[in-house]
Amino acid sequence: MSDPALETLLLPIESEIIDLADDAKVLFQRARSGRALSILKKADLLCEQSFAPDRDALLKSGFKVEAETEEGDFDAVFLLPGRQRQEARAQLARAVSKSRDGGFVVACAPNTEGAKTLEKDLADLLGRADKLTKNKCRVVWEKVRPDDLNNTLIAEWLELDAPRPVLGGDYVSRPGIFAWDRIDPASELLAGLLPDTLKGRGADLGAGFGYLSRTVLEIAPKVSGMDIYEAEKRALDLAKENLSAFKGKRNMQGIWSDVTKGLEGPYDFIVSNPPFHQAGKADRADVGQGFIRAASAGLRPGGEFYMVANRHLPYEQTLGECFGIVNQLADEGGYKVIKAIKRKGAR
Secondary structure, rough: OOHHHHHHHHHHHOOOOOOOOOOEEEEEEEEOOOOOHHHHHHEEEEEOOOEEHHHHHHOOOEEEOOOOOOOOOOEEEEOOOOOOHHHHHHHHHHHHHHHEEEEEEEEEEEHHOOHHHHHHHHHHHOOOOOOEOOOEEEEEEOOOHHHHHHHHHHHHHHOOOOOEEEEEHHHHEOOOOOOOOOOOHHHHHOOOOOOOOOOOEEEEEEOOOOOOHHHHHOOOOEEEEEEEEEOOHHHHHHHHOOOOEOOEEEEEEEEEOOHHOOOOOOOOEEEEEOOOOOOOOOOOOHHHHHHHHHHHHHHEEEEEHHHEEEEEOHHHHHHHHHEEEEEEEEEEEEEEEEEEEEEOOOO
């Protein structure tokens, strides 16, 4: 599968504009696996990735992966920044701080996702920046020269994606997380339709910073515990903090994983607002369909699945294949809320 941003990111190496020693110490922030990455196969490469599907793909390809490394003094730092402005700037400043004096910082973004801004931001930090454009993307790079560093700006930007109180202090969140500083209207709609009669062991698939899980634990006293599934570790860490008031009172487990690969289960009920974008803006119905299949497999016979989705996403056929009873509870504001019950006797 083509990855234009990854391929463009490595152009300065492929074109020999940047010459790295075979044993160069290299960090790749927000790394993604792909054929283009083979150009760094001789380097001492550490991939940093907190998103479980990309982490799993990198591990499967044989790369060394950490969610967030404490190491520094790299000869080169490569970065595919996030789309959220504050997060991207924090990642760029961190890339600079992880590089040794004389090392390179190399970053790339699609032209439609802030490539021009990325070039300016790198130049603001390092005093200048070179660029190449290809595949409708822009790669920018520069050598880290101590005399040219804007240390004040680096320090400011390093704090831009730090966890902070949001929603009047009711939650802690950080830029880069889905709907990071607000309650997503789809999740809010689903939360308002969850019954207080939920009981037993539950799970939240794609929990974000923990809003739906906390709603369940607040309204349903017979719920004995919740497993919190989240692919993005940065979000999962926030969810754990936002659910800390229930620690010791209900059984809780945070699970950093790709939900579509399966659940621990079995569960009495599952709630979910599945994502429908991954590493791009195009709708990905297959992700939500994977969540539906995983929910069905992870529920006990007779278990209940509550989900919300954008109205136009084609989930009904998958729901019908996986569940015995499927009812739409709401169709409001462009979203649909669905309750599905697993067939009795189904495995």
